[in-house]
Amino acid sequence: MPDVTLAPHPDRLLPADPGVRAIARGLLDSVAGLPIISPHGHVPAHWLADDVPFTDPTSLLITPDHYVTRLLHADGAELSTFGVGEGPLTEQQARAAFRAVCARWDVVRGTPVRLWFEAQLVDLFGVALRPSAGTADRIYDAVAAALATEAFRPRALYARFGLEVLATTDDPCDDLAAHARLRDDPTWTGRVVPTFRPDRYLETARDGWNADVDRLGEVSGVEVGDYAGFVRALEARRAHFVAHGAVSTDHSHRDARTDPLDPAEASRLYAAARRGQVTVTEATALRRHLVGEMARMSCDDGLVMTLHPGVWRDHHRPTYERYGADVGTDIPVAVEYTDALRPMLSRYGTHPGFQVVLFTLDETVFSREIAPLAGFYPSVYAGAPWWFLDAPDAIRRYRAAITESAGFAKTSGFVDDTRAFCSIPARHDLARRIDAGFVAGLVAEHRLDEEEAYAVLHDLVVTNPRKAFKL
Amino acid sequence: MPDVTLAPHPDRLLPADPGVRAIARGLLDSVAGLPIISPHGHVPAHWLADDVPFTDPTSLLITPDHYVTRLLHADGAELSTFGVGEGPLTEQQARAAFRAVCARWDVVRGTPVRLWFEAQLVDLFGVALRPSAGTADRIYDAVAAALATEAFRPRALYARFGLEVLATTDDPCDDLAAHARLRDDPTWTGRVVPTFRPDRYLETARDGWNADVDRLGEVSGVEVGDYAGFVRALEARRAHFVAHGAVSTDHSHRDARTDPLDPAEASRLYAAARRGQVTVTEATALRRHLVGEMARMSCDDGLVMTLHPGVWRDHHRPTYERYGADVGTDIPVAVEYTDALRPMLSRYGTHPGFQVVLFTLDETVFSREIAPLAGFYPSVYAGAPWWFLDAPDAIRRYRAAITESAGFAKTSGFVDDTRAFCSIPARHDLARRIDAGFVAGLVAEHRLDEEEAYAVLHDLVVTNPRKAFKL
Amino acid sequence: MPDVTLAPHPDRLLPADPGVRAIARGLLDSVAGLPIISPHGHVPAHWLADDVPFTDPTSLLITPDHYVTRLLHADGAELSTFGVGEGPLTEQQARAAFRAVCARWDVVRGTPVRLWFEAQLVDLFGVALRPSAGTADRIYDAVAAALATEAFRPRALYARFGLEVLATTDDPCDDLAAHARLRDDPTWTGRVVPTFRPDRYLETARDGWNADVDRLGEVSGVEVGDYAGFVRALEARRAHFVAHGAVSTDHSHRDARTDPLDPAEASRLYAAARRGQVTVTEATALRRHLVGEMARMSCDDGLVMTLHPGVWRDHHRPTYERYGADVGTDIPVAVEYTDALRPMLSRYGTHPGFQVVLFTLDETVFSREIAPLAGFYPSVYAGAPWWFLDAPDAIRRYRAAITESAGFAKTSGFVDDTRAFCSIPARHDLARRIDAGFVAGLVAEHRLDEEEAYAVLHDLVVTNPRKAFKL
Incomplete structure (x- = not known):
């Protein structure tokens, strides 16, 4: 399979009808310069507080993102294949995991995972290659090289x-x-x-609640x-x-x-509950309260x-x-x-x-x-x-x-x-x-x-x- | 903010695709002359029996229409602002309520309330002005003037x-x-x-049912x-x-x-139930029966x-x-x-x-x-x-x-x-x-x-x- | 009402937008030669094992297809009108049922029944006539003639x-x-x-389960x-x-x-359950198990x-x-x-x-x-x-x-x-x-x-x- 070059279309995701698309393009352009407001998410604060460089492409882009790993699991792969539950990854593990993702890339067709991931590659890392078995190492290397720079802190x-x-x-x-x-x-x-x-503090029948x-x-x-x-x-x-x-x-x-x-x-x-004697029904009532x-x-x-x-x-x-x-x-x-x-x-x-x-x-x-x-x-x-x-x-x-x-x-x-x-x-x-x-x-x-x-x-x-x- | 002139497009609400729209326009034209059949609604019969003139724009168009008032309430206004629960309105109250609606008109964007209301203004009252703080009084006056005529009985x-x-x-x-x-x-x-x-007669546990x-x-x-x-x-x-x-x-x-x-x-x-001793469960069973x-x-x-x-x-x-x-x-x-x-x-x-x-x-x-x-x-x-x-x-x-x-x-x-x-x-x-x-x-x-x-x-x-x- | 000629459009069911349609047409053409895989259905195996000719148009196309008969029933016809529950149909019954379907054909507008049935008539039987009171007999005769041939075994x-x-x-x-x-x-x-x-074997409270x-x-x-x-x-x-x-x-x-x-x-x-003493609740639990x-x-x-x-x-x-x-x-x-x-x-x-x-x-x-x-x-x-x-x-x-x-x-x-x-x-x-x-x-x-x-x-x-x- 030859490499596929990623060339995100400027009109991607806009409606197909030419008249509607023209209106949408104007609207989109008008908000291009606006900031991103992200009022709910799960990025750790210490990343920004400590500003430490990211270690490798897999630990940053793959392992923590269950949007990606669940689809590959559904295709038959073990989650550990992608570094899940493996702790800090060696370079070898990280590269192998990245290869495993790229080799199964067809399964994300039609999902937003595909759109987000490829947009990251092109727009952020400047890597215009579709993931595949043949491109995995080149993508990995390019991303890894980028992550080693100040610009990717x-x-x-x-x-x-x-x-x-x-x-x-x-x-x-x-x-x-x-x-x-x-x-x-x-x-x-x-x-x-x-x-x-x-x-966790409101679910009083949960194991560990008292502690x-x-x-x-x-x-x-x-x-x-x-x-x-x-x-x-x-x-x-x-x-x-x-x-x-x-x-x-x-x-x-x-x-x-x-x-x-x-x-x-x-x-x-x-x-x-403090005595460890709350029933599930009682705990539910208390949680709702x-x-x-x-x-x-x-x-x-x-x-x-x-x-x-x-x-x-x-x-x-x-x-x-x-x-x-x-x-x-x-x-x-x-x-x-x-x-x-x-x-x-x-x-x-x-x-x-x-x-x-x-x-x-x-x-x-x-x-x-x-x-x-x-x-x-x-x-x-x-x-x-x-x-x-x-x-x-x-x-x-x-x-x-x-x-x-x-x-x-x-x-x-x-x-x-x-x-x-x-x-x-x-x-x-x-x-x-x-x-x-x-x-x-x-x-x-x-x-x-x-x-x-x-x-x-x-x-x-x-x-x-x-x-x-x-x- | 300058006045916005309402100019309802003849193709409004038809599909955007030009080919489909052309077909739809023909279909729409073919039913333009057909009567309106309204087999379920809440207009009082005495309005037509007595044919009394409507009193003011607000009491006719705003206060009884919870489609309108709920959206303005969601934006933070008290319902009383729009005459709800206020009984018959003075001219001053009616005008103030109308102004309050017009000043918040942006909140109905994207809802049918906007489409219905503006269609009334243009098609029925001949007022081609978008409601706003600046146009409220002119719209109110034009509608009030219309309502005083025989044609609006x-x-x-x-x-x-x-x-x-x-x-x-x-x-x-x-x-x-x-x-x-x-x-x-x-x-x-x-x-x-x-x-x-x-x-109300089928809900036997309801307060007042016996009476x-x-x-x-x-x-x-x-x-x-x-x-x-x-x-x-x-x-x-x-x-x-x-x-x-x-x-x-x-x-x-x-x-x-x-x-x-x-x-x-x-x-x-x-x-x-007649003894006032029906339980809610029993009343529900009786209502279903x-x-x-x-x-x-x-x-x-x-x-x-x-x-x-x-x-x-x-x-x-x-x-x-x-x-x-x-x-x-x-x-x-x-x-x-x-x-x-x-x-x-x-x-x-x-x-x-x-x-x-x-x-x-x-x-x-x-x-x-x-x-x-x-x-x-x-x-x-x-x-x-x-x-x-x-x-x-x-x-x-x-x-x-x-x-x-x-x-x-x-x-x-x-x-x-x-x-x-x-x-x-x-x-x-x-x-x-x-x-x-x-x-x-x-x-x-x-x-x-x-x-x-x-x-x-x-x-x-x-x-x-x-x-x-x-x- | 004049006869309506069926002329299935090659682009039927493709999106209306011309650009999308052109892409879809190419995709559709690419799978035109692929086999049909039907991994779940209700055609009797003995039809193919014995390869006996079908008896009449109604018994083949109408009576067993509840997609068709339910819509005609909803329009007010008895199911027996279409041969349901009537056992083997005489030629007279079959023709009368077929006429009854055709006479009510308007009710299937907008449903897939209409599309499937007319596609059968044109593509399989070569009958390019829309069902109606006026065309019923001609369609019946043409389908019956086809069914009598080897090609329709x-x-x-x-x-x-x-x-x-x-x-x-x-x-x-x-x-x-x-x-x-x-x-x-x-x-x-x-x-x-x-x-x-x-x-039927898993529903242990069902009448007849023991037998x-x-x-x-x-x-x-x-x-x-x-x-x-x-x-x-x-x-x-x-x-x-x-x-x-x-x-x-x-x-x-x-x-x-x-x-x-x-x-x-x-x-x-x-x-x-074998003693006939299982409760409905118990039977449900056993079925889930x-x-x-x-x-x-x-x-x-x-x-x-x-x-x-x-x-x-x-x-x-x-x-x-x-x-x-x-x-x-x-x-x-x-x-x-x-x-x-x-x-x-x-x-x-x-x-x-x-x-x-x-x-x-x-x-x-x-x-x-x-x-x-x-x-x-x-x-x-x-x-x-x-x-x-x-x-x-x-x-x-x-x-x-x-x-x-x-x-x-x-x-x-x-x-x-x-x-x-x-x-x-x-x-x-x-x-x-x-x-x-x-x-x-x-x-x-x-x-x-x-x-x-x-x-x-x-x-x-x-x-x-x-x-x-x-x-």
């Missing part, structure tokens, strides 16, 4: 990407030392904000012997996050329910809530046991928002300090629940299409399903939610192209004036995420 | 709109006096039909002391509606179940059933407590039809006198349940996309999801379901345009001959609603 | 259709004699494979007095199927759950599992009582796969011998569950859009919903699943056209190179079904 990339803000996702007990170092570093001009992710809460007590300096202390400890950690620049909290449980318990019952269940408490705290401290429910984590048990979490075996389940959020929204839905962004992997709630909620409650924003849905056709379905009931103003703007730092520009570029095409379609059908379309696209890229995440 | 508008029939939605105890006045008025040549909406049933007994002249009497009273009121021209009943409960109870159990639960009874009655009296399930009414409790129902805080929930309707359809689904039109706000049932049901049962019609779904992209999804399993013949035709009288032509025009575009797409892909496409579009506009609603 | 049609393999669906107790005759016939060069469909199991014991020669024997009997029949060329098993229960029971509990429930057992057996004998859950069979009870099963009154219900398959996939999901193809009538699981599962588990394939969904717009939705998370490689290829033998080429042609259009759209948007698009379409037509069904 994390801070240089942050600047090159045009990032205005980058959010991390952090454990409530995290001291946020890397964030502090960045804050206190006079040579650093970017903005990296932590995100408060308390899931985690002990630690929460230590770290916060608050006595967590009873429920009131536990709540105060969480409040203290939120304050710590706010002091380090946090703008939001993140919550990902099986369901989105927010039913409150009366205080005595919450205390009773907490005490049972605590999510509602998070909303109450948001009214006070202003942190935006983001909800990412409806994922069956670690679906394939043997894979979890061997490789741990976040390796591609999380599978979505149906989500319900209308009934689930009613207790929370009846209490806080019109509170001036409260904002909540609703994400979903269950597209059925776009038009049925999220858009109607965001189109009534001033506090509710429709989160961008997330995870499996941050792809061209899925983004189009999202816009088509959300806009007619909620307009553009109540959508969050694109969220990359990625562990793959170098894919951030490609992901935002893809989203901008699809949004430009969607808005151009409205213009072509005379549903929006062209001048307005420019304003809408500008808002989607910068105004909306700033507003939804209080940036 | 309700009956003149009814004629101008080309309405063939307009349905109201009415309480079973309503005396339908306005309908009677219209029927007996020799100068009235239109057709306004009542719709029997018994929801409502007492009144039902008085109005019907039937003793409602026991279950059999209650059923006879409902039958009597249905007969009253039939005598006043009703063609359909309307039902909107949380779910669509129709499980029958045996007569003794129904009697027992009714008696418990009673919906099935409505189907039985429809076989006898010929009234078409329409089902509009799956809405969480008054989701934001504080808004309901301050402003009451129907102000934009109703949020959809998932619906199930296949299992829910089986008891009813096994009994009455092939009865020659029975027809039922299924509406949904949960799009997932379009292809999964409604189209298969309408594609087998002669009695079942797929209701037009409703409420949050009566918008361009949603109507396209509806047609794409329904047609392949149920064809065109088993769809109800467009239903505007509106409280906003002046928006009726714009709503039907939007639906005709989208349907023309959909059918044109089939022609362009050689899935339908062009001659047939003309017949199909004609049917969708007039034949189908006449048949589905027995008009 | 089953084996001749098999060859003419370019079938590479045709699967039947068979009861575990079936002796597969027709398959054996074909296997042993030196003049037969095709491939007809049986499919093991054990549903069926008695027969299973007799046919297998295995004592089925206890649970272990029952399992061995099923294994024996699977071996019998494998020996007759089977490549897959088929399972269609209300849900897709696979929760295992411990052996003692399974034995206890089986014993209760047994579906998991089928997966275990698949790891051993290599038969591919296909799951077709989520249908309410015989929804209209009176129709079932009069006409029996499979006459168009099966209605889909919602399906859940993520949680339901977890027990099975945690055990067997990465077993090298295991493959499972997931079908659905509930489109919501395409992007939410099936694509994520197929994009992680090497054993899982996304089944082609099935039954109500094997139509142009539904196939497009399927590709758009599946591809971005699972790519093309993990999709099964088209499955016609039909009882209407003569419609097989038309069904596969429709699917190829829609897939060509979808892939062309990716090329037009520069999401796939054109050379790759040719490879993808080739794979979808032949490579994928061969791989998914181990052909």
